[in-house]
Amino acid sequence: MSTIITPIYMDYSATTPTDQRVADKMAQYLTVDTAFGNPASSSHTFGWDADDAVKQARQDVADLINADSREIVWTSGATESDNLAIKGAAHFNTRKGKHIITMKTEHKAVLDTCRQLEREGFEVTYLDPKDDGLLDIHVLKDAIRDDTTVVSIMHVNNEIGVIQDIAAIGELCRENKIVFHVDAAQSAGKVPIDLSELKVDLMSFSAHKIYGPKGIGALYVRRKPRIRIEAQMHGGGHERGMRSGTLATHQIVGMGEAFKIAKEEMATENDRLLMMRNHLYDGFKDMEEVYVNGDLEQRIAGNLNISFNYVEGESLMMSLKGIAVSSGSACTSASLEPSYVLRALGRNDELAHSSLRFTIGRFTTMEEVDYAIAQTRDAVEKLRDLSPLWDMFKDGIDLSTVEWAAH
Amino acid sequence: MAYSEKVIDHYENPRNVGAMDKDATDVGTGMVGAPACGDVMKLQIKVGADGIIEDAKFKTYGCGSAIASSSLLTEWVKGKSLEEVKAIKNTDIADELELPPVKVHCSVLAEDAIKAAVADFQSKQ
Numbered sequence A: 001m002s003t004i005i006t007p008i009y010m011d012y013s014a015t016t017p018t019d020q021r022v023a024d025k026m027a028q029y030l031t032v033d034t035a036f037g038n039p040a041s042s043s044h045t046f047g048w049d050a051d052d053a054v055k056q057a058r059q060d061v062a063d064l065i066n067a068d069s070r071e072i073v074w075t076s077g078a079t080e081s082d083n084l085a086i087k088g089a090a091h092f093n094t095r096k097g098k099h100i101i102t103m104k105t106e107h108k109a110v111l112d113t114c115r116q117l118e119r120e121g122f123e124v125t126y127l128d129p130k131d132d133g134l135l136d137i138h139v140l141k142d143a144i145r146d147d148t149t150v151v152s153i154m155h156v157n158n159e160i161g162v163i164q165d166i167a168a169i170g171e172l173c174r175e176n177k178i179v180f181h182v183d184a185a186q187s188a189g190k191v192p193i194d195l196s197e198l199k200v201d202l203m204s205f206s207a208h209k210i211y212g213p214k215g216i217g218a219l220y221v222r223r224k225p226r227i228r229i230e231a232q233m234h235g236g237g238h239e240r241g242m243r244s245g246t247l248a249t250h251q252i253v254g255m256g257e258a259f260k261i262a263k264e265e266m267a268t269e270n271d272r273l274l275m276m277r278n279h280l281y282d283g284f285k286d287m288e289e290v291y292v293n294g295d296l297e298q299r300i301a302g303n304l305n306i307s308f309n310y311v312e313g314e315s316l317m318m319s320l321k322g323i324a325v326s327s328g329s330a331c332t333s334a335s336l337e338p339s340y341v342l343r344a345l346g347r348n349d350e351l352a353h354s355s356l357r358f359t360i361g362r363f364t365t366m367e368e369v370d371y372a373i374a375q376t377r378d379a380v381e382k383l384r385d386l387s388p389l390w391d392m393f394k395d396g397i398d399l400s401t402v403e404w405a406a407h
Numbered sequence B: 001m002a003y004s005e006k007v008i009d010h011y012e013n014p015r016n017v018g019a020m021d022k023d024a025t026d027v028g029t030g031m032v033g034a035p036a037c038g039d040v041m042k043l044q045i046k047v048g049a050d051g052i053i054e055d056a057k058f059k060t061y062g063c064g065s066a067i068a069s070s071s072l073l074t075e076w077v078k079g080k081s082l083e084e085v086k087a088i089k090n091t092d093i094a095d096e097l098e099l100p101p102v103k104v105h106c107s108v109l110a111e112d113a114i115k116a117a118v119a120d121f122q123s124k125q
């Protein structure tokens, strides 16, 4: 009966496999018999063919987000796009001010960029989300000052999958003449994005989160009204001077193809993912002491972040040998700190330690979801039998009143 | 994180899981760690009239290395005197389980747990 091949991949927010159609296309821009030329070589056909391919990819990326292809700047990924956007806009606007606003639940690519700007003398406000992970627009409104130049809020959170209301945030920023940057690494291809409507000035993308290759991304830079940023990478003046470096034709073609497929298949893919995600959650609902982290409605279809109280996440993952997931447990991070995203939601540390993130995607099957449910339930049961905290909970002891011999 | 085979063995077949009556005078209980830190170990020993540990039980909330450290310890302490178990060092546990440096704190916790269990037993006598 079992058609399951382990290990099963349920970590699609970390990265995705490159779609076969994308890989096939990329192979046409590498070797000697293909269009391997430098797209900047304007004097021969090798260059022209590569340039044509880059132009098409630029158009395909722009089409998914309803932008103009001239608004797309190629980068090495969302990390670089975040750096270019935030540093670039902050530095360009220092005459107006040196205040930046972001959120505590942002990706490290944004948070560490802001930390760097603080070292350079900028001031940064890190907003708390509500308990459901969403930003209260009034909190943002209150944080805006005369010298605020950049607001950076992610579209979809990588850990909990919640979708921020970037339309409303954009309106507020535009009213206040503040540059609005959005990290859309986790939302492109999963949530409709219409940049002709949204008042977003800069938007970061990554290919490898939506079935494209790793090491390629883009930054959307609005033309109307025109947004100016300072380059971070200097050289041959590629990408209208905003990001120098020979264009990686095969990577760019891969990203273009991935975005094109996403545009065609997003709606049906989301229906399928939502059905599977709900099935996954249904498989845990009757268990005691399980908590979904982040709002369940304003969330992408492929994400379930859930805490199994009184069980530690790393040991849980050790039991789930056949399933690749991630955890907010401290033991899984280099820093030995539990997930800062879950803590920012006001989750206590125990629940952060007990969290698992399941992210499913294009190649996930219902059989795999059923397998994940069964394995997880078994593992949680086994570990609760082993857990002194579970015993105390069952004895009616309130763990928050216990004096722990902390170490 | 790659685990040693010994950690995996203890994790998959934990020895001496369970609980004893913590109010019994021949039982010593040590509970160390904190949920907020991601690990809590509860170690119990039952001491005979001759001062030798007859039985040991544990329950642990924590990562695989924490579970393995406490499981191993329950094996080690059975049949030993209180003086002998007090001499067990965290490094003995870490070496036996081949714990990587980031997991050494699990063995420290186990050492703390057995010391606390012995102290609890002695305070009852």
Ligand SMILES: Cc1ncc(COP(=O)(O)O)c(C=O)c1O
Pocket: A013, A014, A076, A077, A078, A079, A080, A107, A109, A154, A156, A157, A158, A183, A185, A186, A205, A206, A207, A208, A215, A216, A217
């Ligand atoms: C929200 C978010 N921003 C940025 C990144 C970094 O993207 P990249 O790997 O393309 O640099 C990621 C992925 O890890 C992400 O999830």
